[in-house]
Amino acid sequence: MTQAAFSPADKDRWIKSACKMCLHGCGIRVNVRDGVILKIEGDPDNPNNMGKLCPKGHSGIMRHYDPNRIKTPIRRTNPNRGPGVDPGWEPVSWDEALDIVGRRLKKIRREDPRKLLVAINDFQRIHLWGWGAAFGTGHYFTTTGQFCGAAYHPINGIIDGAFASVNDYEHCNYWIQIGGGDGFSSHLHVAGSIKRMADARVDRGMKLVAVDPRMAAYCAKADEWIPILPGTDRAFILGMVHVMLHELNRYDAQFIKKHTNGPYLIAPGGRLFRCRETQKPMVWDGGDNMAKAYDDPTVGDFALEGRFVVDGAEVTPAFQLIKDALKDHTPERMSGICDVPAGTMRRIALEFVEAARIGSTVMIEGKQYPYRPAAINFYRGAIGHCQGTHDHSAIKLMNMLVGNIDVPGGHLGVGLDHRLLLIEPGPDGMIKPQPHILHPPAPFSCPPQTLQMMEFFPIGLDPAHLVAHNILHPEEWGYDFKPEAALIYHANPLKNINGYHKVLEVFRMLEFIVAIDILPNESTEWADIILPDHSYLESYMMTLCEPPVITGHTLRQPVVEPMYDTRDAHDILTDISHGCGCLDEFNGLLNFTMFLKPEYYLEPGRKHTAQECLDRMAKSIYGPEMGLDWFRQNSNAVRRQKPGEMYMPWDGMRISLYHEYFLQVAGELEEKFRSAGRQWDTSSYHPIPVWNDDHPLHRIPAEYDLYAINFKAEAVINHHENTTIPWINELVSNIPIHKGVLINTRTAREKGISTGDRISIESPFGKVEGLARVIEEIHPRVIGISNAIARWTMHPVERKMNVNFNRLLPASLEFTDLVSGHQETAVKVRISKI
């Protein structure tokens, strides 16, 4: 294998690589002249982003050349830590730094590995996220799922083996978007998605309806913006579902009969009604007027409606139960919850079913598919709530009712990586639910072993916002250990986990913190030792994360030699594993997380370089001819997904319309808690999404009269971290919505607040201050806080406006979706002029 060689003869070169200014990794080409990086552009030969690049991608130069980068291992000399306290960094050799870390972690590992907190958030290197498991600790001390994806990914996986989902850019004609930036500002390879969306909107005249409390970019570009109260999107959706089922009586009955469990008969209690002999689920054949097994070839008509008596039991098709459950979800009632007029719900529901062209088909590459060019797309804004599973299920339900799941024009599953949708046959003629695409489930244990209580969330994603509370109150669930150290790698738990004061207290407790990163941040400013990583322009990675439309890895490779005495974070973790005695376990983990075939397995006891591992990964996925050398030559293996990969890859299996699976999981969980002598609320495991008036967010006392939301700062910022890049900093300083706390004109007038006033924002959980920014384009009962004004790191470029939204949020089980682990990401506040 050849090393990247930078001969001085190459004075002016363009090198292909992959971006890492967000998690998705567009193809880039980088101009290097006399060793200096002068430009980053989108790679025109990469079918993913087609030569396009977002503003973050361009600004990578200024992160790479940030003089505040960590240039050599450093350790603190100031024993006092705290926000804004200078650590007094001093350089230390790699040998000494790794020795200190190795000895410290080895001791912890010997005593009780659970005493180490792990926060790994290098989002493109998902294969390293599980390092803690190799060490022997399962704690996840950084926000990943619970802010954006906990109620998103597992539900996608349960429906169609997907990790994410997005509407079909190329065929959709009527696109409803709720609380998400797809095609405009964020999520799923934004540069390529903006082009695909612009083509759909402008070239094909696709209609776009945008639902959001704030006029985000996608709302500004939409044909219609529907402002809504935070955390009520489900009410809006279910009001429309009511219209479809009870007023218009329009839905895709054929799709529901053939491709979902809608016709399965449900016994009293909600579980499937099974044949006594065969245990197969039963359906009602409307032709022969009798119950039959779901796979009986003689079934002439799968009844969706009606009530039947079979073997003395009163049974009902799942579809009928859904219809019954939503009978009282009238637009009028839902309107009172979400503040969208009932007439708007009726109109949008009608437009949606008409645009869906139920019954129509389309030929694609010689195969006929249903054609349903209307779909609802959504993301964190819609489902990032403490009943997020229901929120997500409601949107999927409305999509499924027009038969648009994974068909041309409709709502398409998006895989996590090259495996695309994970389609396996499950029981009862159904597709196998895949809630665990990121990592295997944690077996039930009470007391739990992980501080985020993963053991209690059998189909959820790590609710890291529970970690700090459980550390501070170990007696509540019987934790018998106390964390004393943390490893933080490209993560920022102090900034990104809500319940700031609890997290701060944990930081004060920790005796030792080791960090791996390229720049210090709010959290790693507390570290004892920071081990410097290469920048993404100095390192290797096989990049592919949540690709819509396309599939195939793009190689990230060094475009210049490392500027400083840095090492690849993967190699640093290998060294740390060696030092603390878990190298074999780490190698074993990588065999699994890097998809290595047995012939490429890493050898026990041997330190493999990151490059070597990536070479083995490439060969395992693409064959022996396509190792790292092939990718160095060819840059990427990206291609369009084939129609059969994108459309109905589960054909022949049924998808879940009625989530009986939830009841099954809940039943098992209840049984385990009973055995453990503890109680756990499983009422959220409900097979039908309904509105629940007992919603913790909306139950916050009325004296907190406004809702508060935060937002991702459009295409400019990934999470919050780009605000230390001067170009981004300058840019957001010129954009009104990033200049302060957004308040509607009417509300501001009522409260005597003007733009520029210093205001206090107080929730039941915390208080922040900020400058008011009075605007028209936000719901009068909502204030909005951009991620561009949320930081306090000592980095000299940061504006330090420090309206840290997370300080306003709760961090408790009460505000957690007990199915998915999603936390509540909106809150109610009261504001006043200071």
Place this chain on the structure above:
Amino acid sequence: MARFGMVVDLKRCVGCNACTLACKAENGTPPGIFFTKVLEQLAGQYPIVKKKFIPVLCNHCLNAPCVRVCPSGATRKRDDGMVLVDYDQCIGCKACAVACPYKNRELLPQGKLRQGHFKGHLTPFEKVKYSKFQEGVVIKCTFCCDRVDQGLEPSCVNTCPAEARVFGDLHNPESKVSRLIRQRGGFQPMSEANTDPSVYYLE
């Protein structure tokens, strides 16, 4: 002779600012200076609100006031329509900046190039890029003339994820820019200023 121009499709633009930073990277403009940016225009009252994203840059006007008023002859128009500033001749009087109805020119103040984006530390990138600038002169968008002379599109056009920006020859009736202007009713910004901009907008 070609007359280079740009068409900005306001329907396609999503205000992502990829152009703003692609320009920043291509031209290496000093702190606080953008040759192109995306303005936001808001109209109406909640809930009937319209928000527009409007990318702006030097319009490279045919009848350019900046060329007319320049006392030193530093601001000149190339035969292909690009309006450029010769830094060696510019005396920094700012007459052009005042004359420009679009406010798309500004003086590069003394000290700016030494300061850099990281306040007192010039990155290797900035050292290369700043060598092309001079303090005390007026600077602005060049339509990426170096790129265009090599047959490339301006950097903002090259990157635009929405393909909202199109560059080409306004004199060629078959060019994409001419066709878009014709078919979609392209209009020039502030036509009342009578400057005949080479930048057109589509709504």
